[in-house]
Amino acid sequence: LGGGGDDGGNNGGGNKVEVQHWWTGGDGNAAITALFEGFEEKHDIKIKSNPVSGGAGQNLKNVIKKRVLNNKPPSTWQAWPGKNLQPYVEADKLEDIGDSVWSKNGMKGAYLKGPKQAAKPDGKFVTVPLNIHRLNNLFYNVDVVEKAGVDPKSISKPSDLVGAMKTVESETDAVGMAHQTKSGWSTLQLWAQVLLGEHGEQTYTAFTEGKVKANEQAVKNSLSIVKQYNKHFNGDAGSLDWQQANKKLINGKAAFIHQGDWAAGMYRAQDGFEFDKQWGMVPYPGTKGMYSLVMDSFPFPTNNPTEETTKKFLRYVGSVDAQERFNPKKGSIPPRTDVSKDKFGPFLSRQMDQFQNSKSQPPSIAHGLATSPETLTALDDAATSFNSSWNVNKTYNKFVQAFESN
Amino acid sequence: MANLTLDGVTKWFDDDGDRIVAVDDVHVDIEDGEFLVLVGPSGCGKSTTLRMIAGLETVSQGDVRLGDRVINDQPPTVRDIAMVFQSYALYPHMTVQENMSFGLEESTGLSDDTIARRVEETAEMMGIDDLLDRKPGELSGGQQQRVALGRAIVRDPDVFLMDEPLSNLDAKLRSQMRTELQRLQEDLGVTTVYVTHDQTEAMTMGDRIAILNDGKLQQVATPIEAYHRPANLFVAGFIGEPSMNFFEMEREGDVLVGDDFEYSLTAETLDEIGDTERVTLGIRPEDVELVSGGEGAHEFRTVVDVVEPMGNENNVYLRFDAGGDDPQMTGDERTFVATVGGLQSIEDGQEVAARIPESAIHLFDTETGLALRNRTLDLSEAPVPNR
Amino acid sequence: MANLTLDGVTKWFDDDGDRIVAVDDVHVDIEDGEFLVLVGPSGCGKSTTLRMIAGLETVSQGDVRLGDRVINDQPPTVRDIAMVFQSYALYPHMTVQENMSFGLEESTGLSDDTIARRVEETAEMMGIDDLLDRKPGELSGGQQQRVALGRAIVRDPDVFLMDEPLSNLDAKLRSQMRTELQRLQEDLGVTTVYVTHDQTEAMTMGDRIAILNDGKLQQVATPIEAYHRPANLFVAGFIGEPSMNFFEMEREGDVLVGDDFEYSLTAETLDEIGDTERVTLGIRPEDVELVSGGEGAHEFRTVVDVVEPMGNENNVYLRFDAGGDDPQMTGDERTFVATVGGLQSIEDGQEVAARIPESAIHLFDTETGLALRNRTLDLSEAPVPNR
Amino acid sequence: MQGIRELLKKGRRGSSRERKLRADGGEPVETHREAEQSLLRSEFVQSLPFWLPPFLLMGFFVYGAIGWNLVISFTDFASLTLPTYDPATFDLEMYRQAINDPNFWTAARNTVVLLVAFTALCLVVGLVLAILVDREIRFENTFRTIYLLPMSLSFVVTAKVWAWMYNFESGMINVTLRQVGLGSLAHHWISDPGTKLAAVIFALIWQFSGYAMVVYLAGLRAIPDAHYEAARVDGASSWRMYRRVIIPQLRSSTMGAAVVLMVFALKAFDFLYVMFGTNPGPAADILATMMFREAFASNHWAYGSAIAIILFLMALTIVGPYLYSEYRRGEL
Amino acid sequence: MSSPPATPEPEQRTRRERATTAFRNAGPRRLVLYATLLAIVAFYLAPLEAAIMTAIKTNSAFNTTLPFAPPIELFPPSLEGFTLEAWRVAINKLSHGILNSLMLAVPATILSATLGSFAAYGVTNVEWKYQMPIIALFIAGIFIPYQAVLVPLSRLFAIVDTQSLLAPLWGLPLMHAHYSNIINLIIAHTAYGIPITFLLFRSYYRNLSEEMLEAARLDGASVFSIYRNIVLPLSKPMFAVTLIYQFTQVWNDLLFALVILPGGAGAGEPVTVALTNLSGGIIQSFGLQMAGAFVAAIPTLIVYIAFGEQFAKGVAS
Ligand SMILES: Nc1ncnc2c1ncn2[C@@H]1O[C@H](COP(=O)(O)OP(=O)(O)OP(=O)(O)O)[C@@H](O)[C@H]1O
Numbered sequence A: 001l002g003g004g005g006d007d008g009g010n011n012g013g014g015n016k017v018e019v020q021h022w023w024t025g026g027d028g029n030a031a032i033t034a035l036f037e038g039f040e041e042k043h044d045i046k047i048k049s050n051p052v053s054g055g056a057g058q059n060l061k062n063v064i065k066k067r068v069l070n071n072k073p074p075s076t077w078q079a080w081p082g083k084n085l086q087p088y089v090e091a092d093k094l095e096d097i098g099d100s101v102w103s104k105n106g107m108k109g110a111y112l113k114g115p116k117q118a119a120k121p122d123g124k125f126v127t128v129p130l131n132i133h134r135l136n137n138l139f140y141n142v143d144v145v146e147k148a149g150v151d152p153k154s155i156s157k158p159s160d161l162v163g164a165m166k167t168v169e170s171e172t173d174a175v176g177m178a179h180q181t182k183s184g185w186s187t188l189q190l191w192a193q194v195l196l197g198e199h200g201e202q203t204y205t206a207f208t209e210g211k212v213k214a215n216e217q218a219v220k221n222s223l224s225i226v227k228q229y230n231k232h233f234n235g236d237a238g239s240l241d242w243q244q245a246n247k248k249l250i251n252g253k254a255a256f257i258h259q260g261d262w263a264a265g266m267y268r269a270q271d272g273f274e275f276d277k278q279w280g281m282v283p284y285p286g287t288k289g290m291y292s293l294v295m296d297s298f299p300f301p302t303n304n305p306t307e308e309t310t311k312k313f314l315r316y317v318g319s320v321d322a323q324e325r326f327n328p329k330k331g332s333i334p335p336r337t338d339v340s341k342d343k344f345g346p347f348l349s350r351q352m353d354q355f356q357n358s359k360s361q362p363p364s365i366a367h368g369l370a371t372s373p374e375t376l377t378a379l380d381d382a383a384t385s386f387n388s389s390w391n392v393n394k395t396y397n398k399f400v401q402a403f404e405s406n
Numbered sequence B, C: 001m002a003n004l005t006l007d008g009v010t011k012w013f014d015d016d017g018d019r020i021v022a023v024d025d026v027h028v029d030i031e032d033g034e035f036l037v038l039v040g041p042s043g044c045g046k047s048t049t050l051r052m053i054a055g056l057e058t059v060s061q062g063d064v065r066l067g068d069r070v071i072n073d074q075p076p077t078v079r080d081i082a083m084v085f086q087s088y089a090l091y092p093h094m095t096v097q098e099n100m101s102f103g104l105e106e107s108t109g110l111s112d113d114t115i116a117r118r119v120e121e122t123a124e125m126m127g128i129d130d131l132l133d134r135k136p137g138e139l140s141g142g143q144q145q146r147v148a149l150g151r152a153i154v155r156d157p158d159v160f161l162m163d164e165p166l167s168n169l170d171a172k173l174r175s176q177m178r179t180e181l182q183r184l185q186e187d188l189g190v191t192t193v194y195v196t197h198d199q200t201e202a203m204t205m206g207d208r209i210a211i212l213n214d215g216k217l218q219q220v221a222t223p224i225e226a227y228h229r230p231a232n233l234f235v236a237g238f239i240g241e242p243s244m245n246f247f248e249m250e251r252e253g254d255v256l257v258g259d260d261f262e263y264s265l266t267a268e269t270l271d272e273i274g275d276t277e278r279v280t281l282g283i284r285p286e287d288v289e290l291v292s293g294g295e296g297a298h299e300f301r302t303v304v305d306v307v308e309p310m311g312n313e314n315n316v317y318l319r320f321d322a323g324g325d326d327p328q329m330t331g332d333e334r335t336f337v338a339t340v341g342g343l344q345s346i347e348d349g350q351e352v353a354a355r356i357p358e359s360a361i362h363l364f365d366t367e368t369g370l371a372l373r374n375r376t377l378d379l380s381e382a383p384v385p386n387r
Numbered sequence D: 001m002q003g004i005r006e007l008l009k010k011g012r013r014g015s016s017r018e019r020k021l022r023a024d025g026g027e028p029v030e031t032h033r034e035a036e037q038s039l040l041r042s043e044f045v046q047s048l049p050f051w052l053p054p055f056l057l058m059g060f061f062v063y064g065a066i067g068w069n070l071v072i073s074f075t076d077f078a079s080l081t082l083p084t085y086d087p088a089t090f091d092l093e094m095y096r097q098a099i100n101d102p103n104f105w106t107a108a109r110n111t112v113v114l115l116v117a118f119t120a121l122c123l124v125v126g127l128v129l130a131i132l133v134d135r136e137i138r139f140e141n142t143f144r145t146i147y148l149l150p151m152s153l154s155f156v157v158t159a160k161v162w163a164w165m166y167n168f169e170s171g172m173i174n175v176t177l178r179q180v181g182l183g184s185l186a187h188h189w190i191s192d193p194g195t196k197l198a199a200v201i202f203a204l205i206w207q208f209s210g211y212a213m214v215v216y217l218a219g220l221r222a223i224p225d226a227h228y229e230a231a232r233v234d235g236a237s238s239w240r241m242y243r244r245v246i247i248p249q250l251r252s253s254t255m256g257a258a259v260v261l262m263v264f265a266l267k268a269f270d271f272l273y274v275m276f277g278t279n280p281g282p283a284a285d286i287l288a289t290m291m292f293r294e295a296f297a298s299n300h301w302a303y304g305s306a307i308a309i310i311l312f313l314m315a316l317t318i319v320g321p322y323l324y325s326e327y328r329r330g331e332l
Numbered sequence E: 001m002s003s004p005p006a007t008p009e010p011e012q013r014t015r016r017e018r019a020t021t022a023f024r025n026a027g028p029r030r031l032v033l034y035a036t037l038l039a040i041v042a043f044y045l046a047p048l049e050a051a052i053m054t055a056i057k058t059n060s061a062f063n064t065t066l067p068f069a070p071p072i073e074l075f076p077p078s079l080e081g082f083t084l085e086a087w088r089v090a091i092n093k094l095s096h097g098i099l100n101s102l103m104l105a106v107p108a109t110i111l112s113a114t115l116g117s118f119a120a121y122g123v124t125n126v127e128w129k130y131q132m133p134i135i136a137l138f139i140a141g142i143f144i145p146y147q148a149v150l151v152p153l154s155r156l157f158a159i160v161d162t163q164s165l166l167a168p169l170w171g172l173p174l175m176h177a178h179y180s181n182i183i184n185l186i187i188a189h190t191a192y193g194i195p196i197t198f199l200l201f202r203s204y205y206r207n208l209s210e211e212m213l214e215a216a217r218l219d220g221a222s223v224f225s226i227y228r229n230i231v232l233p234l235s236k237p238m239f240a241v242t243l244i245y246q247f248t249q250v251w252n253d254l255l256f257a258l259v260i261l262p263g264g265a266g267a268g269e270p271v272t273v274a275l276t277n278l279s280g281g282i283i284q285s286f287g288l289q290m291a292g293a294f295v296a297a298i299p300t301l302i303v304y305i306a307f308g309e310q311f312a313k314g315v316a317s
């Protein structure tokens, strides 16, 4: 059976590199299309793009897992690196591309430690990060905060944000923070930033390593801060997705939002909504100097249907050209530090600066870079119930269990 | 208890704007305690009439009166009428006991004890007291019928209405229940209207029968009267099995001339006809006499077509001996029936003479169907040997 | 064509391990061209017998023979038997023409032309040639019945089987079709087995009738014989309407002693009884004579209980005049029936004398039910006045 | 004349017992039995091409798959490694895990609540609708088709529509409430755990009550008119007539409809999946979503299979008795 | 001799209303009845109506008008809030799904109906021993929760690689390799559709006149010929019901598609999957969601409205 998949029937298209991703619309689609074009121009090899949309990437993950399990993986696919890839590595489904890919193009030198760490979940390079989204952002509506007389830059700790939001709500019609609680991940990532900002990177790392009980106070404290935030969330948080929540910031109905910097993509798309004029961004209170990572990468599976061309593609992904084509469109920054900032707008340029100067790049918990998928699922679960119960102790217990079951 | 009067009762149904007259101006006076049987062919409006009395159908015109009250507009609930349905309409999920109690519980304020006692009494009277705990599905047809009756009786209503209550029973059981029902009604003395299209039931059960056809009342009379003195062709043909033989004739002087034979009439009979030209001559099968001669007055030479032995009697189908007829082509319309005793041996193809005695003939106006003359009857004969 | 023999045919059904014997060791020999009627009460195994002949039911034991062939194991498809069902079982989606052709197409290799011709001929014979293009849904009950017959006839089978083919027709149409069917069978001369539970059909249609009860054959005889010479109590009670009157008697010397009366017997009759102690005396209602006297031999004083006028005759229910009986409590079991002419006027409560002539009585062994003596018959009477 | 009647009766009553006795005595002749067999066989053989292929196809996919699923549930098939079908390693670990998993119990409880509440309410609504429609109304077919219309829609469609209906700000329910001055009743229908499941059930009732109506309508139509009339003549009011005479007779309709509605409820997965994704949260998680999540999102294949088997057993406890009673009534 | 003309049996109409005469006579109560019925109609249609309205509104109209109000301004009259943009996008994004769904639903429906009819005939109208267990197995198949077969199903289609097995086909014109996914779905839907089609046909065949089939046997017809000439032609109405029912089932299915399809665009995703993924874009638009929902629902809606009558009958049986 093992050979059966190799007969090339799988993609029906001969030697095309089959790339699966979930950038089916908007920025992402434009960005990946630009990347594909660049590759096809360079190598004269056709890309078979096979997007899977929906479920915030979950659908694609399921598809990939199914295909990998059945030994019929695509050539490569969009994957969050880090611990996300651990099961694949454990099952020996990814190949070491340290030599064949990472040694080329000066990649090893051009990537910072954080991203490189994420590319080798088990010590071996198995994937190539393409872009970086920052997670520790606090966006704000300039008009609203000015009207309320709040200076976001002056907020130094997550707990101080509560007071700022109170001010906003007493001074304006806007709510303190736009948020969505329909699904758990937004709250999880918000809580992670609070933990990071309030209790520092060490605690954060300790948590990702499963030392929850040892940090009980920190965890509970950060949870209660989020619980305090909840009073300042928009009332319909429970029935929105993040885009709708973000719109509230655009419309001036909310002062702040915490999101990855993909949220800026919506601001860019909005006419008359300019960086530093209508909206602004500060690193999440307490996380200055850190660049919390969310990345997309392209791994190399064993039993690869198009071994050589895939390697060509991955090398390309790790190249300046690819990252320069892709990232401005996507609204993310390149993991390579040697990419020119010319094509990036003021906001992204600033992000690139901050990235290159960052002390550390803590991987995102909510995006599976920091913990195993199992744990992430359990954490997500916990956050989902926290969304409705706002019960700190219960959620803490679930956090504890999330690491125990593995 | 009271007498029930239908006074010009009419019912029409709307059928997409068209009016279908189901019951047409029916007048009947039903005495207190009388057993009236409503007969007629299918679709003649029997059920509709009954349902109007029950209040299940509105009355389009005319009055239904119970005693002196006009009850047209009363809902069935308050009419104090009990009905026995052809399908019995027993409630399948209730026991016999519950079936019988239901009406009392709904329509009276009697205490549970009283109801239980009355149900038990009635059940005993009907001989179904050992079935009280069963459900209708566990009863035989006859038992179900009895329960349906019991359910009506227990309510002690002013009027019983029964719509073909026996038609779902098999022949033997039907004849048994027939007698039973009749006896019961006599004992209870409740005014009863009974619908059937069964000849035998109509003839044997009612004090009087009302014959309906096509929504119109044809005759109300005692069974014997209806049999021997039918008011018109319809009644004559409908009542009696085998049916009365009919011959369409033209009057020519004092002789009636038909396709197959001529029939001379006495002055007396001629009187009764008056000046009607086209008359239909009717004779009951049992009045046709088979004789050996064949040359006497009102005697005709015939050939036996088929003999149907019925055991106690034979139905003999006769064909007028026109000679040379292809026997295979003899249609039904050319034969007539005589009923003769079961012990007489008669065979197909045999030639016999049939006498049609003038005293036994009926004459009808062919156009209007009205009876011009009915057979002479002498009912005074004392009990004598019956054959 | 051939004669059909049922030789010890038995059928049992499995009912959760229990064996239900539906037909029990039936022997009948049906002559080529004979019309045999199978009668009996509901559930006695008539249909099952027929279906075994058709091959729709396996034979549990015994043989079904057509001519000399044992056809037990032949599938229905090849038996060359045609069946007419109670429901007619016409194919609703086919025209009459197609209905009639289907069997020929499936079971013969005839060319389409031949089939069409044969269908047309048969349709003409049955008088349904103008219906050939209609579908069964567009036909009246009688027409459907005729098509069903036509469908059977067109196949020109060895045997016709008919399972209550007339029972879905209304009374008038039924009696018409009865005669027609009988005539047709005579013309075609095809061996026919006809199932019915209708008295009239059984008596009038068959060359012979076979009476079944509870799966067992009771008697095979001509209708007249079965009526006048029943083999046992069951046949005597089953054939005839109203049923024969039965009285259970004890023999005491040359007198039969019953609950209500004593009946002396002549030596000749006593001979026939032999030494049976408990006998049942039977007398047909039409053989009970109502006389004025009441003191002659075999005359008994009775009181009229109920009179059922039937028009052409009256059924008179009589009670033995035991004196002082509470009339209300008179159960059914104490009365017996006499049939008298329709013109005699007899009223409830009237006292009459009933004569039970010895020549007309039947005697049965009460235990076994077997006939000990049947009435004397003199069938030589020529056509005489019938009443 | 009573004699013959008695005889007839006796014959009928005694017959079955007598028959049995007789039949036991008689030994069937072997050839006939064989004949019967061969006849049966030929019928049987001729019927094979008709039912066997569909039966094999269905049997493989339904029962084969369930068997396979059962086997998987005994393994520890998870993540990206294929299971080892070695009987020696089979154990009930996954079931133990389920019993110890609080999520499982929440999901099980929600499943039961969903089944019971949805089915019962659907039946009530359907019955009321059926009684209203069964009144010789004009345009009966139109009404009936409209009431049944939501059933034609995919869960995906109805979930999308209702997700919007329930939206706190722009959803029709809250907007309408605010419009009529009941703004205070506006609610986070599908995010508040207190109303989440109820909201799902309500939407499902909207979708399927038409089905219950159709079944009840058929049931009502099957009750002879004479029963209504007899109740009338017996003096019962409309309400009493329905309560005491008509509704008790709808038992088999209720049974039939209830079983099918429960099956719909078990398939409500699609609805929840579209509305909430793989994880509806503890308030609305049911075994079906949990199974899918565990197997296809978390790749705990064996665990998912075990949950599936439990779900299957639940269905069996509903359907088994139903099928058996149908069989007993000869309705299968 | 003549007899009175036989009156044809009157068509006895069953009239429930007879039992509730009060309603017919009392106008006001009748009005209340109709008002109730119409209110219920509003309940059933409101979500759909409002969804349609949303689907034809511009974003700003969506924010300013009531959900169920049409996007029409009366004072002054304007159609400014009206747009079909959402429909355009939805059709654009769903058209391949609709095509796939058609290619999937039509064969699967026909196959399962035909096989269901075969099976029902084989165990209903042909007598043989031990058919009850077979029947019970068929019918129980209806009630199986699909969750109980999902894992094996996904494993099965991983092992049985129709794409490779049918490789020669994909070279043909108009064929695509991803049709193998549709074939997988067709097989699954056919197999899982058999129990319900079996039940529908069985209840219908049970009511076929036994005598009629016996008549056919006596007429010399074989088991096959009886099916071909008698049963099949008489099944037409039931085929209508079954096809309608099964078509909606297959068309509306999401679960099997999720499990069986390998995933990815052009992989033969049916319209339900495409619709689920419609929210993939950044800008969440209810208008687009609703338009998509309707585009996906149109075929089944049409089928229902056109054949609702037969469907109701089939559902009731
Ligand atoms: N609800 C109705 N609407 C229209 N016509 C009706 C209705 N009910 C009865 N009819 C018609 O009225 C006529 C009389 O019907 P009815 O039921 O009273 O006949 P019937 O004498 O009882 O017949 P049967 O012996 O068949 O019961 C028939 O022609 C019938 O078609």
Ligand SMILES: Nc1ncnc2c1ncn2[C@@H]1O[C@H](COP(=O)(O)OP(=O)(O)OP(=O)(O)O)[C@@H](O)[C@H]1O
Binding pocket: C013, C014, C015, C020, C021, C022, C040, C041, C042, C043, C044, C045, C046, C047, C048, C049, C197
């Ligand atoms: N398939 C069967 N399984 C078990 N018992 C059966 C079966 N068919 C008939 N019987 C039984 O066999 C007996 C004879 O049935 P049959 O149908 O032959 O009666 P019948 O004389 O035709 O009655 P009817 O006049 O009611 O048609 C009945 O007691 C019946 O219950």
Ligand SMILES: [Mg+2]
Binding pocket: B046, B047, B048, B163
């Ligand atoms: Mg009637």
Ligand SMILES: [Mg+2]
Binding pocket: C046, C047, C048
């Ligand atoms: Mg029979």
